[in-house]
Amino acid sequence: MSLDRRHFIAASAAALPLFARAQGAWPAKPVRIVVPFAAGGTTDILARAIAPELQRAFGQPFVVDNKPGAGGNSGAAEVAKAPADGYTLLMGTVGTHAINASLYPKMPFDHVKDFAPVTLVAGVPNVLVLNPAMAQKYGIQTVPDLVKAARANPGRLNMASSGNGTSIHLSGELFKTLTGTFMLHLPYRGSGPALIDLIAGNVDLMFDNLPSALPHIKSGRLKALAVTSAQRSAALPDLPTIAQAGGPPLAGYEASSWFGLLAPAGTPADIVARVQQETAKALATPAISERLLAQGAIPSGMTPADFVRFIEAETRKWAAVVKASGAKID
Numbered sequence: 001m002s003l004d005r006r007h008f009i010a011a012s013a014a015a016l017p018l019f020a021r022a023q024g025a026w027p028a029k030p031v032r033i034v035v036p037f038a039a040g041g042t043t044d045i046l047a048r049a050i051a052p053e054l055q056r057a058f059g060q061p062f063v064v065d066n067k068p069g070a071g072g073n074s075g076a077a078e079v080a081k082a083p084a085d086g087y088t089l090l091m092g093t094v095g096t097h098a099i100n101a102s103l104y105p106k107m108p109f110d111h112v113k114d115f116a117p118v119t120l121v122a123g124v125p126n127v128l129v130l131n132p133a134m135a136q137k138y139g140i141q142t143v144p145d146l147v148k149a150a151r152a153n154p155g156r157l158n159m160a161s162s163g164n165g166t167s168i169h170l171s172g173e174l175f176k177t178l179t180g181t182f183m184l185h186l187p188y189r190g191s192g193p194a195l196i197d198l199i200a201g202n203v204d205l206m207f208d209n210l211p212s213a214l215p216h217i218k219s220g221r222l223k224a225l226a227v228t229s230a231q232r233s234a235a236l237p238d239l240p241t242i243a244q245a246g247g248p249p250l251a252g253y254e255a256s257s258w259f260g261l262l263a264p265a266g267t268p269a270d271i272v273a274r275v276q277q278e279t280a281k282a283l284a285t286p287a288i289s290e291r292l293l294a295q296g297a298i299p300s301g302m303t304p305a306d307f308v309r310f311i312e313a314e315t316r317k318w319a320a321v322v323k324a325s326g327a328k329i330d
Contacts, residue, residue: 026086026271030061033089033261036075036096038068040192041162042209042297046121046259047091049292053282054275068189071165071329072096073108080109084266089118089275092262095166098314102322103165104329111315117307118261119276120300121283122292125229125256126171128242129213129222130205131198143225143245146205150181158184160194160203164329167257168194170318171207171228173325175242179249198222209257210235210296228255235296255321258314260300260307272304 033051037043044066051062067075076096082088090096097111109115130140138149138157150157161169164187176183186203188194191212197203199221206213210233216222217236226242227233242253261279263272280301282288289299302310 026268027058027060029087030063031058031087031089032063032065033091034075034079035064035066035091036068036072036093037066037162038188038190038192039066040195040212041190042124042211042257043072043091043093043259044190044192045211045295046292046297049288050121050261050279050282053285053288054278057278057282058274066190068163070108071100071103071163071169071187073100073104073165076111077108079262079264080114082264084116084264084268086263086267086271086275088264090115090262091121092260093166094256094258094314094318095163095169097260097262097311099167099170099318099322100165101315102319103170103327112311114265115262116265116267116272117304117311118263118272119279119304120258120260120302120307120310121279122297122299123256123258124209124211124297125227125233126168126207127210127213127217127227127233127236127239127296128171128175128205128207128225129198129217130225131201131203132220132223133201134204135223140223140225143240143242143250144247146225147179147181147246147249150176150179150183154182155184157204158186160186160188160198160206162191162194162208163187163189167255168207168209170321170325170327171255173327174253174255174321175207175250177325178253179246195222207255211292214296228253230254230256233296234293276301276304 033047035044035047047064054062072095079090140146159172217224226245283299283301292299
């Protein structure tokens with residue numbers, strides 16, 4: 001064998017590992033972010049805010065894919081069963097990863113064992129909003145007015161939600177429990193469709209995530225009574241909390257939402273870390289953070305380890321809320 005041929009073979013062999021690493025580099029194709037609710041709600045809004053930033057960081061499309069159904073369980077189950085290769089992510093919620101485990105007697109996935117938490121994207125207060133015509137009909141201007149109307153008309157008022165088991169649903173159930181009222185629950189396949197019917201007057205009220213309700217509050221198409229968080233929202237500083245506005249029965253009321261990225265369990269730790277780091281960078285930029293704060297969301301970006309602990313704590317918290325409310329989904 002000639003010297004040149006030996007050099008060629010040696011050089012080729014040395015190059016193979018580099019070529020293999022380059023071929024196997026992630027991401028080598030588009031990444032899908034599953035949103036387990038219909039378009040137009042806060043889960044969808046946050047996913048679409050983050051996707052372009054991740055696309056810029058990694059040089060591949062990050063495609064938002066809406067998969068609504070079963071209070072977020074349908075889309076989350078699809079991600080739980082997806083290959084753990086970094087090409088499928090979930091924009092999970094307090095519903096899919098804290099509430100539903102206590103609310104549903106049988107779950108299509110284990111919200112702890114079947115996922116690798118990536119990062120908390122944002123925390124969001126809910127806001128109690130009414131159809132203005134309904135509010136006028138029943139003379140509702142405040143939270144106590146709503147309690148009075150609900151008590152005087154048991155079962156005649158109804159409340160929409162983005163689906164069974166969502167924080168929007170549980171916020172209403174907790175309100176009903178503390179005030180001793182009954183309002184019919186009407187679950188939708190996402191906040192967007194529910195808001196359309198609320199604005200149209202087909203339903204009466206909703207405890208919606210603030211980012212998706214805010215434009216309609218500002219336009220006057222919805223009447224806001226209070227936020228569900230412990231503190232007022234910077235996006236609506238003049239709006240009281242339910243605890244502040246509701247009197248003694250609602251003094252301890254608090255029920256907020258959150259949204260975060262998760263991957264199927266077994267996804268390589270370096271991919272999880274890279275996605276978390278780039279998401280945190282994006283959330284820290286003025287363009288993204290100011291945009292989310294103006295919509296009522298509080299950006300996060302916590303590490304995977306912190307997100308694991310956060311989910312554990314939220315699961316315990318919401319289990320107590322579900323038990324207190326008596327809410328169940330068959």
